[in-house]
Amino acid sequence: MNDMTLMDNTVDTQNIKIAAKDVNVHYGDSHAIKDVNVEIEDKTVTAFIGPSGCGKSTFLRCLNRMNDTIDICRVKGDILLDGEDIYDRRVDPVQLRAKVGMVFQKPNPFPKSIYDNVAYGPRIHGLARNKAELDEIVEKSLRRGAIWDEVKDRLDAPGTGLSGGQQQRLCIARAVATEPEVLLMDEPCSALDPIATAQVEELIDELRSRYSVVIVTHSMQQAARVSQKTAFFHLGNLVEFGPTGQIFTNPEDARTESYITGRIG
């Protein structure tokens, strides 16, 4: 009995990676996110779906404080990562972003070699003591990005010379290289063709074993394929949040149903 409670406790604290409470975001005068409460679990793929302009990307960017780079953006409410408020004064956004990695809508490899692209994060954060360790990190990250076999013979070639799908997997490998705990993906497949999309989706499923993945997507099929939890945003509100299967088969809210059946959005 005693053992059981202990088990439950550890599961609980491990399970919730990010907890957002009453989050409000304003861009100047416009109210982009309204009282959003969400709990994102560890080692789970959470999908944010919703029509364009519903605030899902904005909310995603709150999770690693990328909105700080936008002057007119104000964030209110608490976002806890492992129980710590990331908007606390003592939290360094730069450190936070190393823990909460991000992959963007358009593949954005740096105009450097493939090796330097992946080594960028580890170099900045001093994760490798020497060249051999760095080589190891780069190889490990490229393998996790499911692109190692394609690029191992041309690590010195520029990352911008890869195809779109390869570039996006390179960017994922780059994000993975800093050993993040959470990986945020902002429509990572919207600039890719179906084959590259399938490869990236497969990769996302593999990443789940190590990281908590949050993915914003326009494609409901994609959300259904890759995620375990789904959050539906509409006009800045979090309308419904629950297991993916339930959201897609038996939504509670009428708006969610309208959206997934294609009547709105």
Added chain:
Amino acid sequence: MPTFWLVALLIALSAVGFYGGRRRAIATAGGDVKELHSLPSYYGYHVALAAFVPAIAALAIWLLAQPMFVETRVSGMIPSEAVPESSTLGLVMSDVRRVAEGLDLAVEQGLLTAREARNAVGGEQDLRALMGDVGVALGNEVRPEVLAAAQTYRNLSHTGRTAMTVVVALLALGGFAWAYSRSHKDFRARNVVERAVLALLILAASLAILTTIGIVLSMLFETKNFFGLHSWTDFFFGTTWAPNFRGDSDLSILPLLWGTLYISFIALLVAVPVGLFAAIYLSEYASGAVRAFAKPLLEILAGIPTIVYGLFALLTVGPALANLFSKGGLLGVEWMAGATSVLTAGLVMGIMLIPFVSSLSDDIINAVPQAMRDGSLGLGATKSETVRQVVMPAALPGIVGAVLLAASRAIGETMIVVMGAGAIAKFSANPLESMTTITTRIVSQLTGDTDFASPETLVAFALGLTLFVLTLGLNVLALYIVRKYREQYD
């Protein structure tokens, strides 16, 4: 008829053509504008252009060609023995022109009748005094052969002008009539006007190119003359610059080139870091309000005339440096003799180049996509790490191009070095000594009383051409680097 009135008449005719063509086109459509192929004003423009363009082109060509034609005809009349020992055919011809002009003026002011002017021969009247009365000063008495040539000159010019008026008028009226007759509702006036616009644009573009070619050619010919008088080995490989007017000058470019490059180097040493950092601050760190205020302020620097920078060098920077480094100065050293030095000119020129470097670099840095910055910041890099490791490498080719453009401006700069650098041509590594540059020597060789046949003057063209080749090379290199290494985003 004076040219002015001819042009005025052409304009008036075109204006009439505009309204005439328009009205006729509308009339052919039975007053219904929708029936026309083009808007009514296009028919008007068509007639106006047809009346104006060929006529004005003929006028321009005629005005350029007639003096040349008359000149060659008249100069053929002057026998070679009529040219005095101490003079040249060119000087005699200028006398001829002035006499012809004087006679015309005298007729205009009523001192002579047209017939008297035509029959005027030397001796009967004191032509020189008469010329003096109408404001044409002559150096000596009018000789008979000069007078005869002047009369021919007047005759030819007069006939030429009459013929010109007739030709221009005929062209204008012909164009008018032809275009007017075509102003029919089915005529595609809009397309014709479109072609005329294209021709105008091409004309403007080719004028700019032709002028450049003309400048280069004229420098090339004068440079060839110079190398006929002075050995090219001394010019390119000699080590002394010492022009004098005894005819044994040492005219070599190397000391000047050294001064030019040294001053430019110091200028870039100032301008590149300051300009680049300013650009980075403005594009990456500054908030919108600061940027809106600081960027125009920085660009005001670019609007200051270089002569003002020259004054700044002469009156502020030079004396300040002298205060530090010269005898009795604050540092107690004696490294500087006067206020003019390489450092003075280099510092001020560097200040001049700051906005140049910063505004070019700013544009280039802004062209680096935001996605690059987001990618780097998203990995937990700080702003300066992002700038140093992602933005700068991506912008580097463009920045190198900007620096090379700044270098070519520094090399060609004149006013600041005239006032700040001194006038002594020498090789020295000490930046506190006066030196001089190619541009300032061009100025000093060409100003004052100059004889355009001596190597001391002609050397200016050789210097100018070398400078031109140097800056052209830098510009080409800059463009090449920018194009070759430009990152293709999207």
